[in-house]
Amino acid sequence: MLHESDLTPGLANKLSLPFARELCLTFPDSLDYVKGKGRVTGTPIRSGLTRGSKDRGLRFCGFSANRPTLLVMGGSLGAAILNQTIRHNLKGLTKCYQIIHLCGRGNLDLSIKNARYFQLEYAQEELPDLLAASDYVLSRAGANSIFELLALAKPHILVPLSRQASRGDQILNAESFAKQGFSLVIQEEELNLQSLQHNLDLLEANKERFTQRMRESKVSDGTGNILRIIEETAGE
Known part of the structure; x- marks a missing residue:
């Protein structure tokens, strides 16, 4: 098998x-x-992911429960395009969101001082709590990551790895999730502040619809x- x-x-x-x-x-x-x-x-799916605590995750980051939280995940090595887009537009994004940024090994930027921005190279035992604390997720489209988001019914935007850097599997993964009504997708070449903000607005406006579609899935x-x-x- x-x-x-x-x-x-x-x-x-x-x-x-x-x-x-x-x-x-x-x-x-x-x-x-x-x-x-x-x-x-x-x-x-790792069973521990479903046992996260929102309160614990917010405390870990020093965040408030009164503002929406965006989790950015680029994989264990990070994703340069995600890191650049978030950090170059941090002032505008943190007017609306608290941001948890898993930026990848060796990619911390300690020069950034913003009370609504919390960065980690990667998360292990903290990940269930960080996911629970997050209202929205911006992620690559690897199969394991997106099915974890599906299992948690976590509203999300996918930025698949481009065909120039892969065999195109993440693009197909993301297209399938979008077709099933689970995800919004921004192609890597189209990611900028305008496309990100537009899709975050769509995600927030349709949060309940995306959540319901994911909860109805039989293969989460x-x-x-x-x-x-x-x-x-x-x-x-």
Whole structure:
């Protein structure tokens, strides 16, 4: 049995598929690429993510509960375009939002002094609390990250890695989530203060609709679905 996180199968799964009984898929659209052997399960989600505390997260950042909080996630190495866009426009953005910025290893900027801006290279044990404290999320579109946002029904904007820097899997991931009504998407080449503010306004105006669509999803956490398939197969 195999599992594919991204929308299109990677090389390892393409090579292994002829020898596998079943391929567990993260996205419904992936069925088009796997004739006869695919089943949509979603992707496993770390159980601890659902046990975060909003109050603990706000205290950790020194933030207030009276202002909306935006969490910016660029992955463990950060994302230069996200870091630049947020920091170059920090004064305007923090008029409306408190910002938690996971900027990636080696990307802290200690020259920034703003009470509504909290930066970390990355978060481990604090991540559930930071997610709970956040009203909105700006993120890359890796499969694991976006399915964690789906499992938490957290309103978000995705900025997928460009085709120049990848095989285009994040673009397809983001397009699938947008088509299902889960996400707003800004292509990396189009990210600037105007596009970000426009999409944040849309996200805030339609927060309940996005949240409801995510809560209605049947594949937000694939752990149970995958375990059931393993048990079915073992019992035969």
